[in-house]
Amino acid sequence: MQRLEKKHPRAVRWMHWINVPVLSIMIWSGLLIYWANDVYDVGVGGITLFHFFPDWFYRALDLEHGLAMGMAYHFTFMWFFAVNGFLYVVYTILSGEWRHLLPNRYTPREAWNVVLHDLRLHKGPLPRAKFNGAQRLAYTGVILMGAGSLLTGLAIYKPTQLSWLTSVLGGYAWARAEHFALTAGYVLFFLIHIAQVIRAGWNNFRAMITGYELVLTEDTSHA
Amino acid sequence: MPDLKLASARLSSAAELEMRRLTRRSFLVGGAAALAGLGAWRWLTRATPEDGLAWPLRRTLGLNQRLAEGLFSPRRLAPTFPDERVQGPARTNGLVGLSDNVDAAAWQVHVEHEGRDAKQAITVRAVQDLPRADLVTELKCVEGWTEVMHFGGVRFLDLVKRFSLATRSGRAPDPDNNPGDLYRYVYLATPDQDYYVGLDMASALHPQTLLCDTMNWQPLTREHGAPLRLYLAVKYGFKSLKHIGLIRFQDQRPPDYWADRGYDWYAGL
Numbered sequence: 383m384q385r386l387e388k389k390h391p392r393a394v395r396w397m398h399w400i401n402v403p404v405l406s407i408m409i410w411s412g413l414l415i416y417w418a419n420d421v422y423d424v425g426v427g428g429i430t431l432f433h434f435f436p437d438w439f440y441r442a443l444d445l446e447h448g449l450a451m452g453m454a455y456h457f458t459f460m461w462f463f464a465v466n467g468f469l470y471v472v473y474t475i476l477s478g479e480w481r482h483l484l485p486n487r488y489t490p491r492e493a494w495n496v497v498l499h500d501l502r503l504h505k506g507p508l509p510r511a512k513f514n515g516a517q518r519l520a521y522t523g524v525i526l527m528g529a530g531s532l533l534t535g536l537a538i539y540k541p542t543q544l545s546w547l548t549s550v551l552g553g554y555a556w557a558r559a560e561h562f563a564l565t566a567g568y569v570l571f572f573l574i575h576i577a578q579v580i581r582a583g584w585n586n587f588r589a590m591i592t593g594y595e596l597v598l599t600e601d602t603s604h605a
Numbered sequence: 606m607p608d609l610k611l612a613s614a615r616l617s618s619a620a621e622l623e624m625r626r627l628t629r630r631s632f633l634v635g636g637a638a639a640l641a642g643l644g645a646w647r648w649l650t651r652a653t654p655e656d657g658l659a660w661p662l663r664r665t666l667g668l669n670q671r672l673a674e675g676l677f678s679p680r681r682l683a684p685t686f687p688d689e690r691v692q693g694p695a696r697t698n699g700l701v702g703l704s705d706n707v708d709a710a711a712w713q714v715h716v717e718h719e720g721r722d723a724k725q726a727i728t729v730r731a732v733q734d735l736p737r738a739d740l741v742t743e744l745k746c747v748e749g750w751t752e753v754m755h756f757g758g759v760r761f762l763d764l765v766k767r768f769s770l771a772t773r774s775g776r777a778p779d780p781d782n783n784p785g786d787l788y789r790y791v792y793l794a795t796p797d798q799d800y801y802v803g804l805d806m807a808s809a810l811h812p813q814t815l816l817c818d819t820m821n822w823q824p825l826t827r828e829h830g831a832p833l834r835l836y837l838a839v840k841y842g843f844k845s846l847k848h849i850g851l852i853r854f855q856d857q858r859p860p861d862y863w864a865d866r867g868y869d870w871y872a873g874l
Contacts, residue, residue: 384620386627399635399638416749418749419748421750450868451867458666540873541874542681542682542838543676554751558749592631
């Protein structure tokens, strides 16, 4: 037998989905800005493995010669990003949702089991909870990353008036690199998030839109 | 057994029907929200441009500016560095408005005040008679690169005090006690006004705003704006005008070369 179970509050669903276009616009405009001084590489011992970014990448996404426009979009949509994130944190605190989201003492062990489970190395069933340990780490971590983006962003937005912040973050060039690395982190988060949502299936995805999940009830009378 | 299954199916269908109803409603609301978002995006990207930027973006940059001006303090300074951090020759970027006329001995900076006919011409020598100021700090280019550089010259603040500039009354400026006497903006340009910058008065009078005759302890070269250039620690590099020919104090917001080309007018750091 099935019944409906409330999963995601309305406010969380709205803030989650608003983040999709807002973060997309922030990353796109950030790339327009980065193009004007694209100095980051990943390499080992002086050998460059990957340059951020190859020319074909900029060309394919039309990211060339858009610094002024990129800055204007970035410094407009930063407000939506900041306000949305701020409201989310306030909401999770006031509503008590934080209890489902913050890591607790069971989290590390549970997260490890989830990883083993997802890698097909562990066959046991996962604990039935709104969010498992891996999710708690991921969803708390990504909020901390958001705060990091705000701080590193402010440090490179007003490096003279907020020079104390820029200095704490290691100076202007470091703060810029940290801002970039956090964005790379979002993209990584996003890829894993999408893969997990696809794996979890329709019922789980639908809950982020409707707020409800269909769950099997254990009907003892039929047992 | 078949009866039980049937009963269970009928029972679960109530939940499923409710789920279906919820799903339909939520997808309709979500779809409408997505369409509204797309509409807003179309509106934004097609809004009438003001100086190369859609007007809502230009307006938001204006709001950001007002907020930054409200929180601005001349006591907050850009970090300075030991002299050894200056490496090699200074990078050049942008030659608009430069000319081969860099004769410091004959050079004059013309100074004007809005609504006043009297014009002044100040020689490089007169500027150099002011107290020396040296600054080793990090130039920040709007493109995203930075470079630790030395700037040597005099404070813009000392210049306006010495020559009683920037005030409506024509008296020496007193930003702390009589800020209302100051004009709101400064316009600076190369002699032929091919390159020009607009500054808010607070940024112009910041203690790290210099009129420079040396960079990295060498006399200014033609490419770096000889014989006299500006340096501001509170702005991106494109506001640090080279080859200064004209300084005008005014209440109307002056034009700015890069702001006319889609960049933020304030560009404050």
